[in-house]
Amino acid sequence: MLLALLLPLLLPLPDPPSADGHPPYVRLPPSTLQVLSAQGTQALQVAQRSAQWAVKRVAMEIQYRLHECRGCANHTTPCPAGPRRPGPPTPLLQDSPEPGPCGERPPGTANATRAHGRIVGGRAAPPGAWPWLVRLHLGGQPLCGGVLVAASWVLTAAHCFAGARNELLWTVTLAEGPRGEQAEEVPVNRILPHPKFDPRTFHYDLALVQLWTPVSAAGPARPVCLPQGPREPSAGTACAIAGWGALFEDGPEAEAVREARVPLLSADTCQRALGPALRPSTMLCAGYLAGGIDSCQGDSGGPLTCSEPGPRPREVLYGVTSWGDGCGEPGKPGVYTRVAVFRDWLQEQMSAARSNREPSCRELLARDPPEEPLAAAAAPCAFYAGQCPGSEGACARLAHQQCLQRRRRCELGALTHTLLVLLRGAQELLGPRPSLPRLASARPSASLRESPGRPARDQPPGSRAAGARFQRPRPKQRGEANGCPGLDPLLRKLAILQNTHAWILRVPPDRLAMDFQEVLADLGSKTLNGLFGAQVQAGLGGRHVVFGGLVGLEPATLAHSLPRLLAQALQAFRLAAQQRKSPRDP
């Protein structure tokens, strides 16, 4: 669209006529070169983000592999039998919330939260103040908050997964420590949205997320306490909310965790303020009718905790941030999913035996496909084989087929994601910043609401590169490869990935700009499609390439030819970088 508007300005300038009165060449004007450069830079950014994300995924697999091997060497976990991709350590699936410590905040962080100021979200929280607060990332982009409720379980809002249910796409960042210790990133093993979640009304807006590895007791992350009975604190109790959400409606996402105190409001008050969209059976509301202090977009899934007094005060989770009508608007308190009414569902899900549950895609893809039904009886296909009387015969073969089929669907899911990333790249390449598909709506689109309301931002700005926090695995890990089965193929995979993407990974972000310097079209070379042969000169990070392409010189043909020139430029830079690396290669 942008191109269409700009086209009249972008048409080429002929060079001075030659002796026979016809200009032999025309140059695309600087305005066109600028548009091309801007689009090229966007394409480069997308390409760099996808490359970082691909490398990061393998790096994470390596980290888990090493984690497993170290545990095995210390005799804390059984040693893996052979070369396998990493699987979940044994205690993963048996950790229901134990009566152990929960809800305790590090000393010095607890009484910092005071309601003040007129900023949505209150104030910046001291580091480590909320040890159960986690962040959910989709394809590397932070999207929602979440609350650690057990070593392997995070509670969050079901609407965070609207349109993105595939666990392979999600990771969770745990809380950082009180001294700013770096937050750990863990892949998601399973997503369990409440089966009654209704995306239109946000009724039952709750989901459990199982982590691929349980949080370590040595780190700063700690679970919050879940309510022990159906009772909730009375209206007027000041409770705490926390998250990285927007600082005001449609505003920027917070750089660090913010926190605020908000009083619980009675069901009557909530209903009067928010109308029939508020379903008191599963929703509670909290905040100030005067407005000003509230959760906001990006805070979804995060905690609303109330302090339980005692010799050692504990924070108990009574709400999960769900929706609001705007943020911090007068008369419109924030809405939270009630946790106390879901105690039974939570218990049931977290204590379910592995054999009673279909394996997750991550579990299936973590192992090589079982070759025959007998092997299918072993995890993770045991779920299917378990339905059969014996390990041989038609039933066992069918179970095996079923398991393989699901595995294939999982592989397809992973592939679809990769394609989507590429497609997004292509979209950005073809036009001015398209708005990315909305993944979760910020409030129920209940037809019950009288006014349609303003649209709310529900995706944090895509400005943060997916791999910004990526750290290369330390070189000494190579030396450990021998002692750790399955590590070598992963290291090889990483090396190959780094090699194929090296051309874009090496460009420092501040130099990631494409600069089209000249497009010179040869007027004597018109093709049947009305395009002209052109010589293109472009720069990237101080390097230059020259290549031949085709360009249109009328509005329609010009618009069509530009995306192709961009793609060619990307290709030329990639080839140039590879040739520099191996000058003798053909």
Ligand code: ARG
């Ligand atoms: N639905 C939002 C999210 O996805 C949370 C909105 C909370 N709004 C509020 N006014 N309390 O992040």
